Amino acid sequence: xxxxxxxxxxxxxxxxxxxxxQHPLRGRFNAAFFRAMDPYMDWTLRSxxxxxxxxxxxxxxxxxxxxxxxxxxxxxxxILIAIEPNRSMHARLLAAAPEYGVTIDLRVRMAERTDLxxxxxxxxxxxxxxxxxQDPAAVLAEIRRILRPGGTFRFMEHVVAKSGTPTRAxxxxxxxxxxxxxxGCSCERDLEHAVRTAGFASVSLERYRIHSPFLPxxxxxxxxxxx
Ligand SMILES: C[S@@+](CC[C@H](N)C(=O)[O-])C[C@H]1O[C@@H](n2cnc3c(N)ncnc32)[C@H](O)[C@@H]1O
Numbered sequence: 001x002x003x004x005x006x007x008x009x010x011x012x013x014x015x016x017x018x019x020x021x022q023h024p025l026r027g028r029f030n031a032a033f034f035r036a037m038d039p040y041m042d043w044t045l046r047s048x049x050x051x052x053x054x055x056x057x058x059x060x061x062x063x064x065x066x067x068x069x070x071x072x073x074x075x076x077x078x079i080l081i082a083i084e085p086n087r088s089m090h091a092r093l094l095a096a097a098p099e100y101g102v103t104i105d106l107r108v109r110m111a112e113r114t115d116l117x118x119x120x121x122x123x124x125x126x127x128x129x130x131x132x133x134q135d136p137a138a139v140l141a142e143i144r145r146i147l148r149p150g151g152t153f154r155f156m157e158h159v160v161a162k163s164g165t166p167t168r169a170x171x172x173x174x175x176x177x178x179x180x181x182x183x184g185c186s187c188e189r190d191l192e193h194a195v196r197t198a199g200f201a202s203v204s205l206e207r208y209r210i211h212s213p214f215l216p217x218x219x220x221x222x223x224x225x226x227x
Contacts, residue, residue, distance in 0.1 A: 020085030020110055026183050027088030035067045035092055042069065044210055045156065048222045049073055049127070052154045057122045061146065063111035063139065064129030067092035073125075076101035081121075085110045086183070112138045116146045123147075127156040130194065132185045140198035147227035153200070156222040157191045159207075170215040178216055187216035200225035 034041075042049075053073035060074060061081045066089050074080060082093060082104050090106065097104045109115060111126075112135055124143045130136045143153050161167035171178075171187045178187050196203050205223030212218055 021184075022085075022087060023183065026181070027086055029181075030086070030183050031067055031088040031092060034069065034089075038067070038069055042072070044212060045127075048156065048206070048208070052156060052222050052224060053125060056125070056154075059121065061114070061116065061121050061124045063114075063124065063126045063143070064132065065089070065093055068096040070125060070127055071096055071100040071102050074100060074102050079103045079105055081105045081107060081116070083107050083109050083111050083114050110134070112142060114142055114146060118145055119148045119151075121146050121148065122151045123154065124151075125154045128158060128185075130155070130157050130191050131187070131189055132183065134184075136189065136191060136194045137198065140194060144199055144227055149201075149227055151227045153225040153227070154223075155195065155225070156220065157189075158187065158217045158220050159191045160188045161219040167215055167219055174216050192221050195221070195223070195225055198225070200227060202226045 049070070050073070053070065056074060056078070058075055058078045059081070060078060061083065062070060063083045065071075065080070065082045065084050066086075071080070078101075080097070080102050084090065084093065084106065085108055087108070090108075094104055094106065107114065111129065111133055124147060130139060133139045147153065161171055175186065175188055179185055192205060192207060195205065203223060203225045205221055205225075207219075207221050210218050210220060
């Protein structure tokens with residue numbers, strides 16, 4: 001895989017080409033929020049992440065890594081191509097990577113268009129990103145485009161709850177403040193349907209519920225889709 005990059009101590013940063021709308025305050029708030037919540041979130045999600053991210057190769061693409069919640073699941077010595085358009089996340093992501101022996105190759109891009117070559121990667125990972133991207137179907141098509149045949153997309157997402165449930169009512173009620181606070185995140189997307197209909201050769205997916213104080217976030221899916 002060849003790219004033009006500039007190098008820092010343990011990371012590389014590609015020049016920016018992104019249509020991402022950077023909000024100065026909310027961007028910084030989200031970076032601080034996800035950093036502060038990381039121990040709690042990881043405690044809540046660890047057993048599923050260990051299953052979904054098991055056996056990753058030494059070069060991985062992650063879309064929307066944020067401040068690095070998934071670095072601890074990557075093999076030590078691995079290279080992470082990090083597709084992260086939100087500049088507020090970068091400092092913490094780059095600072096955290098050496099703690100886990102991971103080298104970051106940071107691409108300031110949106111996942112809708114990674115600019116990575118066709119069929120060039122073995123694994124793409126993400127957690128809680130398809131809720132935030134502008135076009136989930138375009139991102140899933142892009143992931144399929146860059147994966148080698150047999151390569152895997154390992155994901156974890158929060159999704160729309162079943163209609164008629166209290167969680168669905170909370171999602172409907174809170175959707176606007178939720179999206180405002182979390183930089184455009186939708187708590188109403190049917191991402192199970194989006195992944196299942198994205199054209200992967202196979203999809204193995206678990207639907208489950210967590211019990212966090214963030215009610216709209218509690219209905220989730222996690223799994224592996226194979227190109
Ligand atoms: C809810 S945060 C999740 C961060 C991290 N994956 C985690 O689990 O803590 C959503 C992330 O997706 C990123 N994001 C938003 N739109 C994106 C896009 N179009 N392409 C790639 N990343 C995007 C945000 O900058 C943010 O880092």
